[in-house]
Amino acid sequence: MRNKIIAISLFIILVFFIIYFPRITDKIYKFSPDVKNKSSYNGVITIADTVKRTVAGAQFGFMNKVIYNYETAYPDVRTELRELKYGDNSEIAVKMSSSDNHPDIMTYYINNICIDNKYIYSSDFYLPYADDLSEYFASGLKNNSYNALPVSYEVPAVLINTDLLKQLNIDIPKEINRDNFFTLLTSIDSALGNDKIYSLDLYISKNNNIWEPFYINGDMSKITSLKHIRPNLLNVENDNVISSFADSKSAICVVPVSQMRTLQNIKDKGGSTSFSVYALPYETTYISNISFYAAFKTDNLLKQYAIFSFLKNLLSDNTQLMLQDIMHLPVKDVAYDKYTYLNNLKYRKKCVLLDLDSENINKCYNEMIQNIH
Numbered sequence: 001m002r003n004k005i006i007a008i009s010l011f012i013i014l015v016f017f018i019i020y021f022p023r024i025t026d027k028i029y030k031f032s033p034d035v036k037n038k039s040s041y042n043g044v045i046t047i048a049d050t051v052k053r054t055v056a057g058a059q060f061g062f063m064n065k066v067i068y069n070y071e072t073a074y075p076d077v078r079t080e081l082r083e084l085k086y087g088d089n090s091e092i093a094v095k096m097s098s099s100d101n102h103p104d105i106m107t108y109y110i111n112n113i114c115i116d117n118k119y120i121y122s123s124d125f126y127l128p129y130a131d132d133l134s135e136y137f138a139s140g141l142k143n144n145s146y147n148a149l150p151v152s153y154e155v156p157a158v159l160i161n162t163d164l165l166k167q168l169n170i171d172i173p174k175e176i177n178r179d180n181f182f183t184l185l186t187s188i189d190s191a192l193g194n195d196k197i198y199s200l201d202l203y204i205s206k207n208n209n210i211w212e213p214f215y216i217n218g219d220m221s222k223i224t225s226l227k228h229i230r231p232n233l234l235n236v237e238n239d240n241v242i243s244s245f246a247d248s249k250s251a252i253c254v255v256p257v258s259q260m261r262t263l264q265n266i267k268d269k270g271g272s273t274s275f276s277v278y279a280l281p282y283e284t285t286y287i288s289n290i291s292f293y294a295a296f297k298t299d300n301l302l303k304q305y306a307i308f309s310f311l312k313n314l315l316s317d318n319t320q321l322m323l324q325d326i327m328h329l330p331v332k333d334v335a336y337d338k339y340t341y342l343n344n345l346k347y348r349k350k351c352v353l354l355d356l357d358s359e360n361i362n363k364c365y366n367e368m369i370q371n372i373h
Contacts, residue, residue, distance in 0.1 A: 041077055041302035045310060046103040048082040048096060050089060050110060058261060058326045065322060070313045077306050084110060097294075104307050108148035108292035112207075112358035120294040123147055132315040136351050137331045148292035151314045152328035155345050156210050156288055157257045158278040164251050168192070172276060181281035182222050188251045189226045199228040201250035203239040206365040209354040210256055213286040215368045216352075224372060234369060246273050254280070256288055257345055261327045264339065277341040285347040288354050291328065
């Protein structure tokens with residue numbers, strides 16, 4: 001009888017051990033990003049990104065510098081870059097993210113289409129990064145508003161051709177607001193005698209959101225009523241706004257801040273166009289794009305820490321300062337020292353994130369077209 005009781009007791013202990021031991025060890029060995037020792041992971045992590053090799057894009061050079069700095073800090077880890085550089089890269093990216101052979105880190109939005117969430121970590125994974133971010137983006141992480149880690153962002157930038165306005169004898173305000181911006185546009189439009197020069201130029205289509213702030217604030221009619229604008233402004237097929245501005249074919253243009261890389265390259269090579277840079281003429285800052293990076297799940301804790309460390313490297317002061325070379329704005333509180341005019345474009349207290357998803361952009365565009373007509 002005694003042996004039977006002992007056997008039953010041992011059986012109960014064994015069952016308890018089988019059920020609860022994994023939970024106990026899981027708590028003991030649970031991944032912690034605060035581990036002081038560097039990752040001892042010896043292997044490969046893969047990054048899938050829409051890098052561009054063009055001079056205007058420069059993302060390829062940026063990402064390779066990021067990888068170089070990371071591998072210098074973690075010499076046992078080799079980083080492979082999978083380039084999403086094809087015309088249909090959004091479709092390729094969605095398939096790649098849902099495949100068992102997915103990368104370890106990937107940009108979350110590709111051409112305004114988000115990747116598959118099947119294998120990526122939940123938003124809680126990114127909470128430890130909140131202390132590295134400025135207030136607006138830290139708040140987004142803490143509120144679980146993001147499905148991936150924000151690394152940089154873009155806003156619409158207003159560029160004014162200072163030489164052209166000087167020829168027209170029109171003074172440029174030191175600061176622009178909603179009232180003096182449209183007064184300035186009206187003055188330029190009246191002074192222009194050449195129909196080949198636009199008073200204002202911007203890319204309005206269902207493929208981008210750069211025009212949305214003007215629509216949100218009820219100012220689209222003020223733009224379409226100008227005489228010197230490109231034909232069919234509300235449905236432009238190709239985005240050549242920045243190149244037209246560089247050729248002095250427009251007095252003012254509105255572009256995503258990243259497109260200023262093209263203009264700066266021209267200026268660095270001796271280009272003659274002089275320009276001033278302003279934020280949109282509204283008290284609210286409108287964010288037109290956020291570059292998110294998503295991490296994919298792995299059971300290997302050392303590899304998980306290597307992935308975490310790579311994302312952490314994207315938020316380092318050095319990497320965030322490097323963003324000015326691709327004309328992106330930092331999600332961390334750092335001040336640019338090379339292209340200081342970018343500092344004036346950073347978000348203010350009131351901030352609105354424009355539609356990033358292609359379906360929502362298309363819906364807003366169709367609504368705008370109906371209201372204008």
